[in-house]
Amino acid sequence: MIEPMVKRPTPTNHEFCYRALQARDARFDGCFFTGVTSTGIYCRPVCRVRTPKPENCRFFNLAAQAEQAGFRPCLRCRPELAPRHASGQPLGQAWSMQDACAILAGQAAALMDAPHAPDGPALTVHALALRLGISDRHLRRIFEAQWGIPPLTYLLTRRLLCAKQLLTDTPLAVSQVASMSGFTSVRRFNAAFATHYGLNPTQLRQRHAGAPGSVKGDGIHVSLSYRPPYDVAAILQFLHTRELTGLEVVDTTAASLHRTLALHDGQQWLSGWLLARFDADRCRVNLQVSDSLCSMLPTVLARVRAWLDLDADPLPIDQLLHTDFPGASGMRVPGTPDGFELAVRAVLGQQVTVAAARTLTHRLVTRFGTPIDTPLTGLNRLFPSPQALAAAQGDELGALGIVKQRQAAIVALANAVLRGQLSLNSGADVSTTLTQLQALPGIGEWTAHYIAMRALRWPDAFLAGDVALHKALGLQGTGQSAKAAQAASRAWQPWRSYAVIRAWARLASTQASVTPGSE
DSSP states (O other): OOOOOOOOOOOTTTHHHHHHHHHHOOOGGTTBBBETTTTEEEEEOOOOOOOOGGGEEEEEEEEEHHHHHOOOOOTTOOOGGGGOOOSSOGGGGGGGGOOOHHHHHHHHHHHSSOOOOEEEESOHHHHHHHTTTHHHHHHHHHHHHHHSHHHHHHHHHHHHHHHHHHHHOOOOOHHHHHHHHHOOOHHHHHHHHHHHSSOOOOHHHHHHOOOOTTSSSSEEEEEEEEOSSOOOHHHHHHHHHTOOTBBBEEEEETTEEEEEEEESSSSSSEEEEEEEEGGGGGGGEEEEEEEEGGGHHHHHHHHHHHHHHTOOOOHHHHHTTTSSSSSSSTOOOOSSSOOHHHHHHHHHTSSSSSHHHHHHHHHHHHHSSBBBSSSSSSSSBBOOOOHHHHOHHHHHHTTTTTTTTHHHHHHHHHHHHTTTOOOOOOTTTTTHHHHHHHTTTTTOOOHHHHHHHHHHHOOOOOOOOOOHHHTTTTTTSOOOOHHHHHHHHHGGOOOOHHHHHHHHHHHHHTTTTTTOOOO
């Protein structure tokens, strides 16, 4: 292992990157890629092949940059499995100093990273520019200034790497892979694949026939990497405390999570189950997905990465928070695979203990959730759909012990999601969503920021009015605890969500009888 470093390696620092490559340091997985001029291949820094000579190495921030330079992805370390580059994330205190162009370029990259909707139109640079509220020309200019490549090159690389993973890890037909990856035709997909990778999709699949990731009759098996340190015990304990019977099972001893999940593919609801097991030695999560969700695999993988915060880069986060929260560098912000579910649970958790919130939510799942058969012990229920809760009557919800204010909030949430007025997953515009949430009855600032922290994956959410947070910061009873907490939090921007999680964990370790947070 190389000596501790508190910054990301950059391709301009050749020696820094090469030492990380020699050490196969997983802390920098996905932060840069190595193009080897003698082979024409680019690899992750954790690749187990023999380390190339320094003079044969070129370093790139993004896989798209390596591919534009003419390098092909390594079939052994598989760059598509690396943690996502933090292209759309703030870079510590420097984030506040970034200009608007850099922020827009990061947002554009994040939107292109999002999985393609199987029934939706393929994303284009023009559509992306419209979503960002700028012209095509301006988008190309700022993107090339920030990343050194055109946005179309970045988008094409993302599509090809997504297709590469689907071809390797699933039995999907090539036509399905092409569509799910965002290609408008199989012909264009085959041509792009052959041009960039030097073999056609069928040849790639044949090379990986019988690999560990192939189908075994019990679902799809894939691996998701993360950057260490990662406090597996902490995130499992957080989720275990909030576990819902029938919907999810968290096994802290086996370091695994099981749960059911329903996704809408644009035409119908698809339901199934997930099984995630942490492999701390290899810095990865081994994921098993039911065959019924196979056609939505890119979306499932993106949801799981967000749920377990696998794309976080601990180095800049800990650099900012270590002084106030030492010894917590591996803590992540637990997310959710279903933003609507998390929002409903947040409403039910308002001003009650976690145990009380869990009881109310369990009643809701039992009453309005759909039964499902799974091969996993303890999983037999889906969370209620927006349709089911939008149609729920007040007396039905009241019989579960849910007060009128929260009844109204749940029904309003469900209707907003059904009408397409509200998106509650990572990638949604944070400021707009916060405003929309707080315009709904029964949803205030605390609930909106809790949803932003866990469902929208906003790293700078801050629950200024949280009582447990006040206790953890020693501000309880000051008379203006929320204002004092808000003032203290300025030093933690733009990583205040991580500060909240660390504060709650510190409180839990000193007061065993207190369960911080809600939901």
